Amino acid sequence: MTIRIVxxxxxxxxxxxxxxxxxxxxxxxxxxxxxxxEVAEQLQVDRxxxxxxxxxxxxxxxxAATDGDEIALLPPVSGG
Amino acid sequence: xxxIRLLTEMFIPGTLIGQFSNxxxxxxxxxxxxxxxxxxxxxxxLELTHYEPITLPGMHGLADQVFDRFDLMGLLMVHRVGQLRxxxxxxxxxxxSKHRRGAIDAVAFxxxxxxxxxxxxxxxKRAGEWHWIETRAEDYADLARWDNQ
Numbered sequence: 375m376t377i378r379i380v381x382x383x384x385x386x387x388x389x390x391x392x393x394x395x396x397x398x399x400x401x402x403x404x405x406x407x408x409x410x411x412e413v414a415e416q417l418q419v420d421r422x423x424x425x426x427x428x429x430x431x432x433x434x435x436x437x438a439a440t441d442g443d444e445i446a447l448l449p450p451v452s453g454g
Numbered sequence: 455x456x457x458i459r460l461l462t463e464m465f466i467p468g469t470l471i472g473q474f475s476n477x478x479x480x481x482x483x484x485x486x487x488x489x490x491x492x493x494x495x496x497x498x499x500l501e502l503t504h505y506e507p508i509t510l511p512g513m514h515g516l517a518d519q520v521f522d523r524f525d526l527m528g529l530l531m532v533h534r535v536g537q538l539r540x541x542x543x544x545x546x547x548x549x550x551s552k553h554r555r556g557a558i559d560a561v562a563f564x565x566x567x568x569x570x571x572x573x574x575x576x577x578x579k580r581a582g583e584w585h586w587i588e589t590r591a592e593d594y595a596d597l598a599r600w601d602n603q
Contacts, residue, residue, distance in 0.1 A: 380505070382503060382505055382575055383503055383575030383577075383586060384575070384586040387586075425505070425507065425508055428507035428508065428511075429508075430508060444507070446505050446507070446508075448505065448508075448573070449575065450588055450589065451570070451571070451572065451573055451574055451575060451589060452574055452575050452576035452577075452586070452587045452588055452589060453568065453569040453570050453571075453572065453574065453576070453589045453590075453593055454489070454502075454533055454544065454545050454568035454569055454572050454574050
């Protein structure tokens with residue numbers, strides 16, 4: 375079992391991939407270290423959200439993903 | 455009657471609205487908004503990305519708010535994802551109610567929230583190149599006007 379990280383919208387361009395699988399568990403510091411400096415910088419912007427296991431985190435720095443979870447990195451939305 | 459959907463293929467708004475109207479017998483009025491892809495600025499195509507676990511649940515959450523806030527009989531909220539061409543419908547919101555005010559306000563509320571809160575990422579192709587789009591300041595202002603009501 376692993377954790378899947380999904381990059382949405384412009385973050386996928388920045389990461390150069392749409393998703394990646396990593397070994398769990400994973401916290402906020404671990405995530406920042408994994409995604410590369412450009413994506414890490416974006417993740418620290420207020421309007422960029424993180425979802426874990428289908429829920430948008432109220433406090434993304436409290437991320438605590440375990441094996442089998444999917445983490446989604448959500449840049450500011452464009453609207454419908 | 456509540457019908458909330460994401461569609462991956464082109465749709466004909468009139469067909470959806472006809473079915474929606476029939477599904478709400480006894481209604482006093484229907485208000486409908488249809489958004490289409492603009493062709494201005496040399497836009498060749500528009501692509502909408504969503505994230506399955508939160509986009510549709512988010513639209514259902516918006517529908518819950520709308521039913522709590524307005525006196526409605528029914529709500530139709532349909533949104534496209536994938537690639538679209540100029541002139542194609544991208545969103546259709548229709549509200550049915552006994553009296554006009556509920557339906558008109560519900561549609562405006564839905565659209566203002568969809569434009570700046572819904573989980574969609576949009577990019578447009580101009581001169582063969584894709585460009586990501588962010589929510590406009592006007593869209594945030596349109597949303598803010600509901601805060602004090």
